Amino acid sequence: MSIVKRFLVQAVVTGVSLGQFCEHQWEGKFANHEVDGVPYLQARQDVAPPPLEIRPLIVNGPSSNRVDLIFFGDGYTKDQKDKFFADALFLANNITDGQTFFDVLPILNFWAGFSPSNESGVGTGGKPLDTVYGLYRDGTELRGVYYDKPEVARAACQSTDACDFPILLGNDPLYGGLGGTFTVTTASPNNGPVIIRHELGHSIIGVGEEYDGGQVYTGVNSAKSTNSVPWTQWYTDASAEPKIQRTNMPIQAYPWALLNTSQSWSQTFMSAGTYSTHLLQVSVSGVTATSDLLVEIDGMDAGWEWNPAVGEDRYIYNIKRGEALTPGEHEIKFTLMNEERQGSAQLCSFEVLEYGDEGEFDFEPRYHGLYPTFDYKNATSYRPTNDLCLMRDTYSANFCDACIEGLWLSLLGRLNLIDNITQEAQPDGSTNATLNLFPLADLRQVPNSHQEAYTILWYGVDGTTVLKNWTNSTTALLGPDITEFGVEVRFWTEQIGLWFKPLFDVRLSRQKLDDLKTYTLWWCQFFESTVSDFEVIHEAFDANPCGMTITLDENIQAYLHAHICFKIEPYYLLDLKRYDSEDIEMFLGYILWRVSGDLDARKGQIPEWDGLNNNVRRFCLEAGCPRLVPNLFLNIDNLREVALVASSRSREVALQERIQELETQLEEYHGTTVQIIHELPIADIE
Known part of the structure; x- marks a missing residue:
């Protein structure tokens, strides 16, 4: 069995983390910044790292495909090593045990790295003690805790593969912390967990404050006006x-x-x-x-x-x-x-x-x-x-x-849903292929309270034929006649409420990304549909499952055929035949109601999300949880391409008109705060 390939398509909201005061008065050198165009943590230097003893606290997978958070102790003497590891474990457990980071815990690792300090504690009055990273308070007040030796902290981070988000843990029993390049917290039994949760929100999600009296309000949790709301x-x-x-x-x-x-x-x-x-x-x-x-x-x-x-x-x-x-x-x-x-x-x-x-x-x-x-x-x-x-x-x-x-987007954007694929030859010449996925959805060892789902499709040698016997299975027994195979894995969670097709779509197949450009956004046609079109759509499906694709090139047609597409299906790559017509009709009505400008006319006719039945919820989930008026995620260039491949000239005119409307709405409601579509290059994996 040969090489498998993948691509990842993402739609993300841009967010910039600036030097936030966070009532801790930090900005400038404490904020995330670059050195000669290189992120500070990645910039190379000649400073030697301190001696480190690193222990695992919570490990859920290889560092190569997990987000690693590591505590570096400051103000802990060599006789206080056990206290440091206990303090770090307490904090890691507190913020992941059924709360805060529990939902994303399967894609996180926590570590602790000990280096002995010559003095115990955290400095005050703007003067650090003789410690590894030089943590100190500005005065005597309990707010910000700053660091005097960022170059040493960076060297410590660069000395291990387990450092995506470094946390400096000060040996101090009272309130204090910082967000930014290095997240800072203290060993306060009551306020330590409070501070680290908040500061990691700054550091990982890249958001600003929500409490009053700060200076930086930015990111997915902040809107300057009612016309630019990212939630x-x-x-x-x-x-x-x-x-x-x-x-x-x-x-x-x-x-x-x-x-x-x-x-x-x-x-x-x-x-x-x-x-x-x-x-x-x-x-x-x-x-x-x-x-x-x-x-x-x-x-x-x-x-x-x-x-x-x-x-x-x-x-x-x-x-x-x-x-x-x-x-x-x-x-x-x-x-x-x-x-x-x-x-x-x-x-x-x-x-x-x-x-x-x-x-x-x-x-x-x-x-x-x-x-x-x-x-x-x-x-x-x-x-x-x-x-x-x-x-x-x-x-x-x-x-x-x-x-x-925002937390999901930040973390998943760094990772691959598939840890690895193993292939085991069988005596009869067949091959047993097994996927090792993130332990999310049904694979969670400890279930969470949110809807999640994996969708898995296996492909034969041509890269287009779906091996239906193994759909949604993490293993596939491939016959001797299959010399190459592909697999597509998607993960959905209701905690990502974006309209656009499922956000983290990891394809492991031989299909070239370039062949899919004109396919990216077909849902513009969907705006011109009505609920009454449903039976017509089904008739079209029965007559010709991919009738709409005859104007596309052969590669794209093959791709669409592989997903049992029909007139409306290409938006979501779903076989809608699995669903009752009444369910789909309710779904279509729900979408049209959400995007319709005539909300008053439809108000009360279509149920809110909580009123949809389980089948419709499932369909909505697989379609990307359409709880968002979709203007937020548009690729205008792709919509133009859709118009060019439309099956009728009248349709082309209608689509072009709709494109103009959407462009206007995009500018009016979302300005320049939306990053539309990112297509990452294909990468080979063994």
Whole structure:
């Protein structure tokens, strides 16, 4: 059996991770950047790596086809080696045990690399201790932890094959961290997992903040206006959007003030008095009891209570207040009540948020819509959820749907769904071929709660004939007459809600990518279809399964025939005969309803996603989860090619008109924030 080939077609949203303040005031040298056009981590240098003892923490496959996260310890002396490995394992388990990175865990590895430091701990006041990577705090406040020796950290990363995302773990029991080229966290038992989840969101997904008061809001979780929203596929109620959730931030501050008993810390702010409720968020450290601190609004106790689980560590408290603020001036006051906490108790930050009534603001955690976020200048951008996402509420263990989709895209874009293919000769001359795939979908050892599916097609010697006996099987017994074979593997997850054909389509066949260019996007024709066309489509299928392809070249025709195509099937490469006509009709109606400009006319006639039956959901899943108005993923050049190969001139005119409409919509709604289609070159594998 000879060489098998693959290609990967991806549709991705572009996202740039800049130097984010992340309330940790990092930018410049701490942000992801390049050296002479080469990513910092890959730039070669003459600095020797520190001596490293590397141990596996969680290993799910070879580093050559997994994303490797590795902890490098800082401030751990040689006598604290066991503590370092225990701290690293605690963090790795915490962020993957049923939460946060659990869904993508099968494609991740976690490692820990120990190098002894001469001093124990993390530096303060902007001065690092004598440690391997020189971690330090800017002052005494519990926020950013920075590194003084990035070249040493880079050398450590380059010295091992198990370093895609390096994490510098500081031997410190209190809050602090950083995102960027190196993710930084501490061994705080309460805040360490909180910080690393959030900072890895910056480092891996490439997104900005969602909490208020930051400086960088970018990526798949941020929109500058209601006309450039990258998560429309995740709207809970698309027919109601764009609806801006009504909220306001009359005050926010980061005092970083040490409190004392002789004088309260206070500040005034103004409210218009037009909102229904408000929330006070307070972040403090160095207190050990509720009686240590009194928090007041307008002279009334705001109801702050200390969280005993965090001890003296920093914690962010959300105090929900069910009444409206009256119009005019208000005062917020912080008074230290325990003299023994002077010099330790610190007011880190606070803010007040006002909310509209239940018809104006949706507090449902999983509701995805348009929620205003206010930066350090009180300028507004938008985020997907209220406080579900850990990029806003760092104590949440969950990403919003937009961020988890971005996580999948970032990770899968680096990998191949197939670890390897083994071939074992049988006594009768046949060959038993076996695929080793990522343990996702039905292959997961520990199931997750989301719909996932693999589709597997095996091909014979001609590269087009499907060996149906082995469809969706990871093994195939190939007869002696089959001297070459191909296999196509696709993975779908409902956590990737893109309209375009299944995102991670790994083909291992002899078909050339160049032969498929005119095939890439045929769904433009789909816009001109109606539900009533369904029976006509079936009749066309029965008469000539690939009647639409007669104008295409032979290579493309062979490819389409191999997938049992018919008039509408080429969009998804599916045999729709497997589905009941009523299911497909409902699906077609659902799509037309989602893309129709006449939403009012169709409202109530077609069920929302949650109302679709299992067959239709399955079909939608295999078709790429069409929960997104598809304007976001268009390849205009390919649509022009479709028009050229249309079977009738009238169709060509209609398609050209539709192309013009789509181009206009693309510019109007999505600007330049969409990267349309990437076609990666064919690569040979043994």
